[in-house]
Amino acid sequence: MARGNTRQRIQDVALELFAEQGYEKTSLREIAERLDVTKAALYYHFKTKEDILVGIFDDLTRPMDELIAWAKEQPRTLETRRETLVRYQAALAAARPLFRFMQENQAAVGKLSIGMTFKERMHELTALLQDPDFSVKDQVRALSAIFTLHAGTFFMMNNVEGDPEERQEAILEVALDMLEQAHEGR
Amino acid sequence: MARGNTRQRIQDVALELFAEQGYEKTSLREIAERLDVTKAALYYHFKTKEDILVGIFDDLTRPMDELIAWAKEQPRTLETRRETLVRYQAALAAARPLFRFMQENQAAVGKLSIGMTFKERMHELTALLQDPDFSVKDQVRALSAIFTLHAGTFFMMNNVEGDPEERQEAILEVALDMLEQAHEGR
Amino acid sequence: MARGNTRQRIQDVALELFAEQGYEKTSLREIAERLDVTKAALYYHFKTKEDILVGIFDDLTRPMDELIAWAKEQPRTLETRRETLVRYQAALAAARPLFRFMQENQAAVGKLSIGMTFKERMHELTALLQDPDFSVKDQVRALSAIFTLHAGTFFMMNNVEGDPEERQEAILEVALDMLEQAHEGR
Amino acid sequence: MARGNTRQRIQDVALELFAEQGYEKTSLREIAERLDVTKAALYYHFKTKEDILVGIFDDLTRPMDELIAWAKEQPRTLETRRETLVRYQAALAAARPLFRFMQENQAAVGKLSIGMTFKERMHELTALLQDPDFSVKDQVRALSAIFTLHAGTFFMMNNVEGDPEERQEAILEVALDMLEQAHEGR
DNA sequence: AATGAATGAGACTTCATTCAT
DNA sequence: AATGAATGAAGTCTCATTCAT
Numbered sequence: 001m002a003r004g005n006t007r008q009r010i011q012d013v014a015l016e017l018f019a020e021q022g023y024e025k026t027s028l029r030e031i032a033e034r035l036d037v038t039k040a041a042l043y044y045h046f047k048t049k050e051d052i053l054v055g056i057f058d059d060l061t062r063p064m065d066e067l068i069a070w071a072k073e074q075p076r077t078l079e080t081r082r083e084t085l086v087r088y089q090a091a092l093a094a095a096r097p098l099f100r101f102m103q104e105n106q107a108a109v110g111k112l113s114i115g116m117t118f119k120e121r122m123h124e125l126t127a128l129l130q131d132p133d134f135s136v137k138d139q140v141r142a143l144s145a146i147f148t149l150h151a152g153t154f155f156m157m158n159n160v161e162g163d164p165e166e167r168q169e170a171i172l173e174v175a176l177d178m179l180e181q182a183h184e185g186r
Numbered sequence: 187m188a189r190g191n192t193r194q195r196i197q198d199v200a201l202e203l204f205a206e207q208g209y210e211k212t213s214l215r216e217i218a219e220r221l222d223v224t225k226a227a228l229y230y231h232f233k234t235k236e237d238i239l240v241g242i243f244d245d246l247t248r249p250m251d252e253l254i255a256w257a258k259e260q261p262r263t264l265e266t267r268r269e270t271l272v273r274y275q276a277a278l279a280a281a282r283p284l285f286r287f288m289q290e291n292q293a294a295v296g297k298l299s300i301g302m303t304f305k306e307r308m309h310e311l312t313a314l315l316q317d318p319d320f321s322v323k324d325q326v327r328a329l330s331a332i333f334t335l336h337a338g339t340f341f342m343m344n345n346v347e348g349d350p351e352e353r354q355e356a357i358l359e360v361a362l363d364m365l366e367q368a369h370e371g372r
Numbered sequence: 373m374a375r376g377n378t379r380q381r382i383q384d385v386a387l388e389l390f391a392e393q394g395y396e397k398t399s400l401r402e403i404a405e406r407l408d409v410t411k412a413a414l415y416y417h418f419k420t421k422e423d424i425l426v427g428i429f430d431d432l433t434r435p436m437d438e439l440i441a442w443a444k445e446q447p448r449t450l451e452t453r454r455e456t457l458v459r460y461q462a463a464l465a466a467a468r469p470l471f472r473f474m475q476e477n478q479a480a481v482g483k484l485s486i487g488m489t490f491k492e493r494m495h496e497l498t499a500l501l502q503d504p505d506f507s508v509k510d511q512v513r514a515l516s517a518i519f520t521l522h523a524g525t526f527f528m529m530n531n532v533e534g535d536p537e538e539r540q541e542a543i544l545e546v547a548l549d550m551l552e553q554a555h556e557g558r
Numbered sequence: 559m560a561r562g563n564t565r566q567r568i569q570d571v572a573l574e575l576f577a578e579q580g581y582e583k584t585s586l587r588e589i590a591e592r593l594d595v596t597k598a599a600l601y602y603h604f605k606t607k608e609d610i611l612v613g614i615f616d617d618l619t620r621p622m623d624e625l626i627a628w629a630k631e632q633p634r635t636l637e638t639r640r641e642t643l644v645r646y647q648a649a650l651a652a653a654r655p656l657f658r659f660m661q662e663n664q665a666a667v668g669k670l671s672i673g674m675t676f677k678e679r680m681h682e683l684t685a686l687l688q689d690p691d692f693s694v695k696d697q698v699r700a701l702s703a704i705f706t707l708h709a710g711t712f713f714m715m716n717n718v719e720g721d722p723e724e725r726q727e728a729i730l731e732v733a734l735d736m737l738e739q740a741h742e743g744r
Numbered sequence: 745a746a747t748g749a750a751t752g753a754g755a756c757t758t759c760a761t762t763c764a765t
Numbered sequence: 766a767a768t769g770a771a772t773g774a775a776g777t778c779t780c781a782t783t784c785a786t
Binding site for chain 6: 038
């Protein structure tokens with residue numbers, strides 16, 4: 001019935017299942033069944049299982065890539081870094097299943113060709129928050145700012161009170177505080 | 187020939203491989219080969235593959251359980267919480283492969299019977315750092331202190347300069363700072 | 373090459389082997405080899421080993437079901453019951469491998485989901501031969517009529533002389549005699 | 559605690575399980591567990607799994623062997639045959655689990671070295687009921703007498719009313735009637 | 745009289761993948 | 766754009782059996 005969008009639908013369902021059960025634990029049979037297609041149909045659209053994952057990454061990491069590209073062109077100021085955190089939190093919220101998947105499947109995906117790409121991205125991003133004259137402690141602070149956003153988005157849900165929006169705001173504030181403290185050098 | 191310690195050796199090798207490649211990706215054949223035993227021998231010592239994992243958990247989460255037990259008996263003061271963080275970092279370092287494994291295999295392990303148990307432990311631990319009159323932001327700070335330790339132990343290695351000890355010290359300092367800020371209510 | 377009939381061929385070969393060696397003793401490898409297919413091919417057509425058996429039952433018990441259905445609609449007279457025995461002997465001959473299999477594999481099959489279904493069928497069939505005012509002895513006679521057919525079809529081959537047809541006739545006669553004696557109440 | 563009778567206990571438990579689940583489906587682990595011994599202990603008393611079965615047969619078929627031996631020495635009269643049936647029903651009742659097991663596991667046991675032995679026994683027994691000048695129909699009758707006892711002991715329980723003793727009596731009566739009819743040649 | 749540890753064979757099952765149609 | 770049929774490799778697990786102690 002709906003036609004031409006099958007490729008997209010495969011990716012959607014796949015990501016959902018990968019995030020829920022892990023990449024290894026999710027079989028193509030499951031994906032196909034959920035879409036009411038045969039396994040062979042998946043192979044019309046993707047060359048391998050890994051390819052489905054790569055496709056998802058290509059689509060969903062774009063916001064992050066754009067964020068990195070943008071940040072690289074800005075002056076390395078506190079203000080830029082604040083904005084980077086703000087945007088990163090938004091990216092996290094937007095591509096939540098992808099990030100959740102990546103956080104929970106590092107081991108499984110580690111050896112796929114995309115794995116490195118992701119770690120590289122993380123590395124680039126965190127590097128942008130660092131300043132040449134940060135002390136070790138300040139470097140930790142800057143990094144921790146990023147991870148506060150991560151942990152906040154994925155783990156705090158059940159451990160902290162407050163309505164979601166209030167919580168998200170608080171998380172961002174804490175992350176920004178850490179960034180600032182790194183810059184204050186104290 | 188080697189006698190009596192086979193069970194332990196299985197657990198050691200298994201954890202190593204699970205951490206390296208993920209639980210799903212690691213086959214019993216691999217574990218057996220590495221130990222130069224047959225697969226059937228594994229089944230003499232453990233009823234299922236999952237059982238191997240459970241065995242590992244039972245052994246390695248003891249330090250964490252003891253930490254929680256200890257913290258529960260202390261007065262809920264800043265001083266107790268500082269000490270909790272200090273000890274937690276040590277526990278993290280001691281059971282590093284286990285924690286690395288858990289961090290990277292949440293999806294795969296999520297549905298095993300141990301999953302919940304671990305999340306419960308985390309919940310209890312983080313709850314001990316919280317104070318009834320913390321603002322939402324302070325709650326985030328307290329939680330972030332724990333995750334700073336985690337991220338510091340597992341992700342910072344390649345992203346922050348300095349020799350390992352210096353780094354560990356810096357990480358702990360940052361975590362303690364966050365805890366203090368939560369208590370200062372600022 | 374051969375096409376479309378694989379499912380049927382699997383069932384045929386499986387029943388043959390099950391009857392010959394028993395259900396437990398027959399491995400899927402054996403079935404596959406005899407068909408010159410891979411084991412995996414079996415799983416394309418049947419979800420489990422048990423499923424193969426269920427498929428066979430569904431197909432081969434139909435004659436018996438039809439016999440029961442037919443008998444239920446008839447008046448409960450001696451004449452109907454005579455006809456029931458006649459038809460049952462024919463059904464027995466037609467689905468001989470199935471019945472032989474069931475007779476020899478009761479233990480193995482007892483716990484499969486079909487087991488009960490079969491016992492129920494037998495129960496229904498034997499009930500149709502009983503009359504409300506039969507004495508206990510006459511009830512035994514009616515039941516024995518059925519079992520004479522069974523025993524006759526499967527055990528007498530080597531124990532009784534005469535050519536097969538003559539034997540089958542004699543078996544039926546004896547069974548009918550017993551039925552009549554039950555009705556005569558003597 | 560109880561000592562020296564382990565061999566017997568193994569046989570008892572084994573027969574129980576074999577009868578219940580079939581020979582193939584019953585594992586030595588199960589038997590050992592039920593006895594609270596290790597599998598290796600079974601091997602102290604029996605050389606193989608099949609050996610356990612052979613042991614059971616050797617013990618429990620004795621009554622049947624004695625019955626056959628006795629019958630062989632008697633004159634081939636109707637009276638002897640009546641007595642043979644009476645004694646056979648008693649033997650059936652006494653060694654019920656064994657017979658039930660044999661009836662339900664023919665396929666599985668068929669190839670064991672004992673299998674033939676049992677069929678031979680049955681053959682000898684049924685032969686003793688036959689007379690040289692029986693018509694085919696009378697041969698069937700004589701055979702059916704035996705199978706009436708079998709069916710009566712194992713299948714009629716739920717299909718015929720009356721208290722057990724009454725039922726057993728009726729079964730025997732029917733079997734004897736058949737035998738007599740064979741002799742009457744009608 | 746029995747155990748603890750281990751093995752080799754083989755069972756059922758699932759998976760990603762292919763290819764003619 | 767997709768299916769039906771099949772495969773080869775591999776996985777988890779169970780079993781009967783052995784043997785030093």
